[in-house]
Amino acid sequence: MTLIDGQLIREHVKQECQKYKSIFQASQKEVAIIRFEASENASNGLRARYEAARISAEQKVATFNAIGITPNYIVLSPNIAVEQFDNIIQSINENSKITAAIVQYPIPAKFTSSIGLLEPQKDIDIVRRQSNNFFESCATAEGIARIVESYAQRDSNVAVVGGGGFVGSGVIKYLEASRISCFCLEDGDDLSRTQAADIVVSVTGRQGIFTPYVLPSHRLVVDGGFTPTASGAAGDVDRSAYSIPQNITPVPGGVGPIEMAILAERLGKMDLGVELRKWNYQQLQQEQMQRATIIAPIARVFFAQQATAYPQSIRTERENLFVLEGSNYQIRFNSTTQSLIVARTNEKLTLIRLSLASNQIETARGITNEDVTRWQQIQAAIDSTTTQSNDRGMEL
Numbered sequence: 134m135t136l137i138d139g140q141l142i143r144e145h146v147k148q149e150c151q152k153y154k155s156i157f158q159a160s161q162k163e164v165a166i167i168r169f170e171a172s173e174n175a176s177n178g179l180r181a182r183y184e185a186a187r188i189s190a191e192q193k194v195a196t197f198n199a200i201g202i203t204p205n206y207i208v209l210s211p212n213i214a215v216e217q218f219d220n221i222i223q224s225i226n227e228n229s230k231i232t233a234a235i236v237q238y239p240i241p242a243k244f245t246s247s248i249g250l251l252e253p254q255k256d257i258d259i260v261r262r263q264s265n266n267f268f269e270s271c272a273t274a275e276g277i278a279r280i281v282e283s284y285a286q287r288d289s290n291v292a293v294v295g296g297g298g299f300v301g302s303g304v305i306k307y308l309e310a311s312r313i314s315c316f317c318l319e320d321g322d323d324l325s326r327t328q329a330a331d332i333v334v335s336v337t338g339r340q341g342i343f344t345p346y347v348l349p350s351h352r353l354v355v356d357g358g359f360t361p362t363a364s365g366a367a368g369d370v371d372r373s374a375y376s377i378p379q380n381i382t383p384v385p386g387g388v389g390p391i392e393m394a395i396l397a398e399r400l401g402k403m404d405l406g407v408e409l410r411k412w413n414y415q416q417l418q419q420e421q422m423q424r425a426t427i428i429a430p431i432a433r434v435f436f437a438q439q440a441t442a443y444p445q446s447i448r449t450e451r452e453n454l455f456v457l458e459g460s461n462y463q464i465r466f467n468s469t470t471q472s473l474i475v476a477r478t479n480e481k482l483t484l485i486r487l488s489l490a491s492n493q494i495e496t497a498r499g500i501t502n503e504d505v506t507r508w509q510q511i512q513a514a515i516d517s518t519t520t521q522s523n524d525r526g527m528e529l
Contacts, residue, residue, distance in 0.1 A: 274303025459529025
């Protein structure tokens, strides 16, 4: 079983969009992100959906900031009048600085018809549930379908569970346009029918409905569910079934970051007329692994060298966690898990995770050619006795 890393795709697209960051910033355009808070009498299930909307909205804010687009984040009480919400939509339509708008679902039922007031050309996520001149389906549906494309073969058959819903119907529409055979199942259907498919997509939002009993060994399972719980986010696939498919998108860390990547791509198309080269997950994964294979052994040797020659440069964050930090990179050694992590300084994202016990690279994402060049320069410095004689060693 292999976990599909949605952050790998998000980082790839973010890096591509950052090539246009100065142009985005010069345009001074904004993206409006609207979400509602849950009402006081909302059920626990509905509250979980509103919490998921909050998490998704904040991820969008971070994504848009990273590529140079200003997010206009609007949080509304469910008690506002319909006329007030209509006025907000109309003001978005009339504001030339706002290039796109997203309304996070769920929304209170009384505002449903108001969504139709949004200008189609600003509907980046198809919240109106009608295609425009740019896109046919929501970003989540497109992201799921493109992961399926990355793994589908000529004779593939895709089961889309929840295919009659907003996201599921978008997945089916995209796959059919790509000539990938699929069939629809709904919540309550006999899920063992997924055995007729080699790829399964689930977008029901029903926590843990896929168990080992109903999930045979598919080539790919895409879990589009997201339910916040006290112990963390949960998807449609029960954790006990994770080891069964050959490949699976985890929750969290799977479809969510891919959705952010699609939205970033769409902003480039809507605001700048730039259409990024279409990615394939397996190709990106191979490219990242090749880069990580160059960097990981250098990082391992460099950390060991610094720990021996310059122990004062190693910071102890916890009893089992030791950190070496430079101006460009941070190396973290966990003595309990026997793992080495390489990240950029001041960024939370893990670029490389190396298991020292097996010498296997477990994570590789967000690595650029420039990173490879810098680490090759560090390797050259390691090999240089002159550099090794410096007071603090080579700068990371």
